[in-house]
Amino acid sequence: MNQQEQFRLKVxxxxxxxxxxxxxxxxxxxAEIAQEAGAAAVMALERIPSEIRRQxxxxxxxxxxxxxxxxxxVDIPVMAKCRIGHLAEAQILxxxxxxxxxxxxxxxxxxxxxxxWKHDFKIPFVCGCRDLGEALRRIGEGAALxxxxxxxxxxxxxxAVRHMRSVQKxxxxxxxxxxxxxxxxxxxxxxxxxxxxQVAKTGRLPVPNFAAGGVALPADASLMMQLGAEAxxxxxxxxxVGKDLAPADQRKAQLTMASxxxxxxxxxxxxELLAEISTGLPVAMRGISLxxxxxxxxxxxxxx
Amino acid sequence: MPGVDGExxxxxxxxxxxxxxxxxxxxxxxxxxxxxxxxxxxPEHLADLGALVLxxxxxxxxxxxMDATGLRAPLETFLRVKPVLGTCAGVILLGRETxxxxxxxxxxxxxxxxxxxYGRQVHSFTAPVExxxxxxxxxxxxxxxxxxxxxxxxxxxxxxxxxxxxESEVVGVRCGNVVGITFHPELTxxxxxxxxFLTAVAQLALPTPAAASGPRTxxxxxxxxxx
Numbered sequence: 001m002n003q004q005e006q007f008r009l010k011v012x013x014x015x016x017x018x019x020x021x022x023x024x025x026x027x028x029x030x031a032e033i034a035q036e037a038g039a040a041a042v043m044a045l046e047r048i049p050s051e052i053r054r055q056x057x058x059x060x061x062x063x064x065x066x067x068x069x070x071x072x073x074v075d076i077p078v079m080a081k082c083r084i085g086h087l088a089e090a091q092i093l094x095x096x097x098x099x100x101x102x103x104x105x106x107x108x109x110x111x112x113x114x115x116x117w118k119h120d121f122k123i124p125f126v127c128g129c130r131d132l133g134e135a136l137r138r139i140g141e142g143a144a145l146x147x148x149x150x151x152x153x154x155x156x157x158x159x160a161v162r163h164m165r166s167v168q169k170x171x172x173x174x175x176x177x178x179x180x181x182x183x184x185x186x187x188x189x190x191x192x193x194x195x196x197x198q199v200a201k202t203g204r205l206p207v208p209n210f211a212a213g214g215v216a217l218p219a220d221a222s223l224m225m226q227l228g229a230e231a232x233x234x235x236x237x238x239x240x241v242g243k244d245l246a247p248a249d250q251r252k253a254q255l256t257m258a259s260x261x262x263x264x265x266x267x268x269x270x271x272e273l274l275a276e277i278s279t280g281l282p283v284a285m286r287g288i289s290l291x292x293x294x295x296x297x298x299x300x301x302x303x304x
Numbered sequence: 305m306p307g308v309d310g311e312x313x314x315x316x317x318x319x320x321x322x323x324x325x326x327x328x329x330x331x332x333x334x335x336x337x338x339x340x341x342x343x344x345x346x347p348e349h350l351a352d353l354g355a356l357v358l359x360x361x362x363x364x365x366x367x368x369x370m371d372a373t374g375l376r377a378p379l380e381t382f383l384r385v386k387p388v389l390g391t392c393a394g395v396i397l398l399g400r401e402t403x404x405x406x407x408x409x410x411x412x413x414x415x416x417x418x419x420x421x422y423g424r425q426v427h428s429f430t431a432p433v434e435x436x437x438x439x440x441x442x443x444x445x446x447x448x449x450x451x452x453x454x455x456x457x458x459x460x461x462x463x464x465x466x467x468x469x470x471e472s473e474v475v476g477v478r479c480g481n482v483v484g485i486t487f488h489p490e491l492t493x494x495x496x497x498x499x500x501f502l503t504a505v506a507q508l509a510l511p512t513p514a515a516a517s518g519p520r521t522x523x524x525x526x527x528x529x530x531x
Contacts (some may be wrong), residue, residue: 005430012447012491014427015326016361016392037405038368040324040361075419076362076405077448099448123426146324230328259372266323266345266369 003119008142010124013077013100014208017041017145017231021221021262022210024048024235027066030260033251034238038259040231041077044070049106049153050236050285053297059107063090064096071097084097084303085111085199095122100145100260101125103138105302106152106235115303127213130163132170136191136199137304139207146205148229149300153236154172155287157214159225159300164211164227175203196235213300216284218264218277225268232260232265240285253282308478315340316354318502321379323360323369324528325393338510347378355387355481355506358394359489360447363419366393367407378446383412387481387506389498395477395484396450396496412482414456421451433475435463437504439496444475444487452477452486463487481505 025031026048034042035287046062047055061082071078077099082089084103089110093101095279103116105128119142127138128149135146148167150160170189177185177200186196198206211224212233221232237263242253253292258278295301318339320327331341334357342349344356358366370376382388390398390413397409401416417529422429433444444465452474455461463485475483475495476485483505489497502508 001430008445008491009425009428009430011427012326012445014489015329015491018326018328018361019322019324020365035364038324038365038372071424076364077425094426097424097426128351214345215450259368259416262365263369263372267373270346 006122007119007142007144011207012288013124014126014145016212017077018208018264020170020231021258022231022233023258024081024233025070026239028069029251031070031074031078031253033210033255034258035074035076037255038262039258039261039278041078041079041234042070042074042078043081043102043233044098045081045106046206046211048236048239049299050240051153051157052106053153053288059083060108061086061093064092066116067093067096067098081107082116083107084109085114085116090116090121090125094121098123103127103143105149105299109302115141118144126210127262128300128303129167131166132174132199133189133191134304135167135205136189136195137211138191139205140270143207145208145210147210147212147233148224149303150211150215151290151293152213152299153288154214154293155216155237155240155285156289156290157216158290160211160213160215160224161227163213163300164224167205167209168228171199171203171205215282217260218260218274221261222268222274225265232261234261238284241282257282257284272301313511315501315511316502316506316508317342317352318506319349319353319356319507321342321345321356321358321366321394321460323361323373323375324365325359327357327359327361329488330357330359330391333490333495333498337495339502339503339508341523345350346373347375350360350378351387355389356382358388358390358397359490360392361398361473362395362450363393363402363409364406367405367409371407380410383410383482387503388483389499389505390411390482390484391488391490392447392449392486395452395486398482398484399452400456401454402450413479413482413484414459415452415477416454417450417486418453419450420448422446422449422454424448430464431461433465434472435476435497437514437531438500439460441488442487442497443492444493445489445491446475446487447491449486452484454501478505 126145129135148163213228223236
């Protein structure tokens with residue numbers, strides 16, 4: 001199979017996830033809750049971002065045993081994260097037949113200079129970005145799906161909004177430029193010229209563009225969709241809910257929040273429905289105000 | 305078919321179920337064919353449609369959202385009379401039997417399907433598909449695709465794929481004005497299958513290619529240029 005056909009298959013799976021919610025899960029039980037709520041895919045990881053923040057230490061790829069248990073538990077696609085630049089983790093995830101790899105800033109980076117060369121893999125990658133230049137660098141390396149970085153594990157949407165607005169603003173700007181202005185623009189963006197030219201011509205990214213990092217409520221999901229996201233990742237926003245409840249109540253609370261966010265993404269532009277969906281929800285994760293984070297605690301700074 | 309006074313026919317309204325999945329690529333393909341795509345998420349969106357497309361995506365997610373938005377019953381009524389094209393997850397929903405879904409499928413095609421029958425994404429593939437009615441050999445893009453495991457009496461096979469040792473398998477079927485395929489023409493930029501569905505199956509009049517603003521193939525298919 002040539003690289004073009006390979007890439008079409010990768011982007012094709014990303015297209016199938018549109019209008020959906022991809023949920024972080026830490027066990028087969030949680031994966032079942034996600035599937036029952038209508039998730040379009042799950043992301044298998046050992047600790048959701050909020051726990052990584054609390055516990056510290058080096059965050060790595062998940063244990064294959066846990067990944068396999070999740071693959072067995074659900075029929076929807078299963079994603080998993082590798083550390084930025086950790087091509088061996090990526091190879092292991094491919095051997096495990098993960099459907100999508102997230103080369104993620106939520107894990108501790110393995111390489112501060114290079115990301116994984118994603119064209120070498122048969123399975124697709126999703127990567128985070130803060131702006132258009134970063135998005136196009138990752139696509140140049142072979143990413144089949146782009147998401148905002150946001151600020152994972154904070155339950156605070158402000159960074160995801162900043163990143164999505166930045167990408168959208170720059171897409172519009174590119175479309176307004178003349179051909180002879182694109183080389184200079186590519187230099188400023190730090191992005192491959194061919195991709196810059198393609199985006200200038202079509203007015204959109206060559207791969208789907210999802211939101212991630214800080215989604216805690218249906219309203220947050222709706223906001224990101226209205227700003228141009230085509231689907232939504234929810235990290236800590238679901239399984240951080242109801243943690244002090246008894247197991248049965250906890251499951252119910254998490255299922256309620258998960259279903260509400262799924263419905264909100266499908267109906268993101270219907271405020272009267274969103275009002276109904278948002279009524280009587282369990283208490284959302286407490287969240288973190290960004291001013292209280294030091295520069296080192298900001299995960300979005302990882303990768304470039 | 306030109307309308308009165310030689311005016312080009314108006315663009316027919318064709319719905320795309322847009323709860324979840326690759327509805328955007330189908331909408332763009334329909335637009336390139338000369339139809340006017342309509343985003344369908346609520347019952348009232350089904351009014352005045354000439355046909356409907358059920359896209360690929362997660363069939364379990366779509367079934368759950370249909371219940372949540374009250375779309376299930378009106379959709380069942382619609383599917384009994386109007387032309388519909390289902391791709392991938394869409395053909396699962398149209399079929400009679402399948403595996404491991406939270407809710408029964410619509411059963412308007414007397415077929416059985418097996419979900420993710422080729423395996424996970426690493427086993428997704430591209431292969432030629434023979435679809436004589438829809439114009440010949442098509443590029444079949446199969447993504448975590450289902451398999452059609454039983455074809456009932458009265459269901460016509462419209463697309464096949466060569467497998468090993470000269471055997472072939474069914475990848476597309478039709479019964480009356482209901483068409484189901486397991487692959488994704490909307491990802492290829494090739495408009496033949498959609499055009500065939502709109503004109504030969506749904507009997508809709510499209511503006512002639514010269515009158516339609518779209519080119520013969522969908523512009524800038526994603527995932528074909530960036531690699």
